[in-house]
Amino acid sequence: MDLPRYHRLRAPYYRLEGQRCGSCGSIQYPSRTACRSCHSRELQPHPLSGRGTIFSYTQVGQPPQGFAGPYLVAMVQLEEGVRVTAQLTDVEPHEVEIGLPVEMVVRRLREYGPNGYLVYGYKFRPRIASRAD
Numbered sequence: 302m303d304l305p306r307y308h309r310l311r312a313p314y315y316r317l318e319g320q321r322c323g324s325c326g327s328i329q330y331p332s333r334t335a336c337r338s339c340h341s342r343e344l345q346p347h348p349l350s351g352r353g354t355i356f357s358y359t360q361v362g363q364p365p366q367g368f369a370g371p372y373l374v375a376m377v378q379l380e381e382g383v384r385v386t387a388q389l390t391d392v393e394p395h396e397v398e399i400g401l402p403v404e405m406v407v408r409r410l411r412e413y414g415p416n417g418y419l420v421y422g423y424k425f426r427p428r429i430a431s432r433a434d
C-alpha cells in the first residue's frame with residue numbers, strides 16, 4: 302500500500318469503521334458503494350466495536366515478503382454481525398479455537414526497507430475476561 306492510500310485509509314484502520322445503511326439499518330464491512338442488503342446508497346460511517354469471536358482460522362507458514370511468519374489469520378465474527386479477516390497476535394497457535402473471544406488492537410503489520418517505514422493496521426488478540434466491558 303503506498304503512502305497516499307495509507308493516509309486516506311487511516312481513520313478506518315485505527316477505529317475499524319464499517320457502514321450503516323440509512324434505509325434498512327444493515328451494518329456492513331468493508332465499505333461498499335451500496336448496501337449489500339437493499340442496494341441503497343444512503344450509507345453512513347459506522348464505528349465497529351472491534352470485539353467478536355473467532356469464526357475460523359488458519360496458520361500461514363510461508364508469509365508474503367515483508368511479513369514475519371509464520372502467523373495466524375482468523376475470520377472474526379464481530380458483535381455487529383459482520384466478519385473481518387485479520388492476523389491474530391499475542392496468542393499461541395494451540396490456544397486458538399473457534400468461538401474464542403477476541404478484540405481488535407492496532408499493531409505493526411510490516412516494515413519497508415532500510416529506513417523502516419512502518420505500516421500499522423489492526424490485528425485481533427484474545428479478550429481477557431476481566432477487561433471485558
Ligand SMILES: [Zn+2]
Binds near residue numbers: 323324340
Ligand atoms: Zn440497506
